Amino acid sequence: MITFFVIGLTVHVVFFISIFDIYFTSPLVHGMTPHSTPLEPPASRLVLVVADGLRADSLFTLLPNGSSRTPYLRSIIEDKGTWGVSHTRVPTESRPGHVALIAGFYEDVSAVAKGWKENPVEFDSVFNESRHTWCWGSPDILPMFAKGASGDHVYTHTYPAVEEDFASTDASKLDSWVFTQVKSFFKSAQSNSTLKASLWEDKNVFFLHLLGIDTNGHAHRPMSQEYLDNIGLVDAGVAEVVSIIEDFFDNDGRTAYVFTSDHGMTNWGSHGAGHPSETLTPLVAWGAGIQKAKGVTEPQPYNDGFLQDWKLEHLRRVDVSQGVLPLLYLNNSERFKAESMYTNAIQVLEQFKMKMMQKKETTLSFLFTPYQYVQ
Template sequence: MSNNRLIMIVIDALRFDTACSHMGFIQHLVEQGKMARYEVKSEVPSLSRPLYETILTGTPPIVHGIVGNSVVRLSTQESLFHLARRSGKTTAAAAYYWVSELYNHAPFRHRMDRIQLDQDAPIENGLFYFEDHYPDSHLFAEAEWLVSEKNPDFLYIHPMNVDDDGHKFTADSVEYRNRVLATDALLALTLPKWLDAGYDIIVTADHGMTNDGNHGGNTTSDRHVPLFIASSKVKPVIHDQIISQLQIAPLACYLLGIDPSEAMAPLIISGLVD
């Protein structure tokens, strides 16, 4: 029985193939009938800031206007944070500072905006980092604090170390693959507790990473990312359907039990439980 509460984890630059081959704990949940697996084709350009906005608003870059990483302004769209708050739900994020710039304040003020608690803003409680090598272990500890102390209905978690190692060493490197293993280990420490607390879980990525150590283009390595879902509202099997990244926001609305925005595409992915 879903409690209409959701934790969304967006692992920056996690390729679909590497997720399938190196996330042993997540694959265990899939094999044990606890989690569904899909393959997602991201929007282009396959860059971070545009795709954060796409994931959280369900709109493509041509609509939301965040067409590159250098576009620094507040979102003009209705995000999951806006929709959740309007529906009376509480929101939180442990994420890269670009997320704060999209939904709470732009530009990011490093001394003032790192810790944002009990705000009258789309993200009520936010802990934001601004170094790409900021340890994922610290970020997940902060996410656990938000769950324990703020008890949000919608929590967004965004670790960066997979992307950081991909840029430094390329996707075809020991370092990249080992970082994915390390991220999976962090999920193993946190997901069981959050599932026991009644949260639905989404694990996905904004974009992939190429063997050149970059992303932004139109290749499978750039665009194909995983989507893992743990919810009584989704059949916990491996789904062959490759779905659009535009489906993630309406899916999150479905799991939260809130109405999607008018700009979002209809939810048409397979495996939903009526």
């Protein structure tokens, strides 16, 4: 009996430890040689707008009278940009969602031990690779990217944490704050020669994090008037900001815009799991280097019924997920697309080389057998 107990305990301990070895080990690889596409990019700057907690159906579904609660973004879909559904994954929380959007990977679950608010490991991001990044929004989201950035080129502007009140009557004020700050920022740049010169440089990113929709969804649920009205407010705010940015840069046609969300929300106002209402988020892109809306000439590869529900079956839908270069969003030469695919492949190869070297260093030599390619 004692032997049986010891064996059983040992097996359970091994299984318990294996969970942490498998799931609480960072997936990140450090030390690779970075690669970039050698060709001139079509855009000088990126404006990234993330409407936290926005469901895909809440944006794309028309009102009973056939109009849209987001007339500006709907016009972009119809006339100027490419649209689709971005597929997030569990855990559908703001921290891992933004890491996936901005850094390009799904964060390991060990970040939950820090409440999804601190970096369990350092990682690279689009912001870190930019010349300058200006951010406006939540104090829970923005600082984590500034903290991980090398140098001093990621500037964050946040409202006080006390403003994030889930019992608030209407949290859309959080998004109004962001839009007001962005407008003031570009207005002040008109009379600040140093700032203006920085803004006109290439490789700049402007990030607007909009938490109002998520907060209203938690407080009032996604079918509430507060949640739906907040979506309309965001649409109007995006339209105004785009106009201001285009005017500031003299309509030079060098600005790319991406509007999306980090996760959705269930009908009862929660998120974190894998229900489609939580994992399906909207994606609308337009501007420099982005393909314009294209009519459909053949059946679209989607049978989920959304195209008909959203009255968008006449426009090509392009969904995105992690690890796949979204070529259908790009409006550029075939050479540029080929170079982008090649660079992406080389970067993946660099990760493989680094992982293989790490594995070799931590494995007994007689147990390490490299993969042999056989024709």
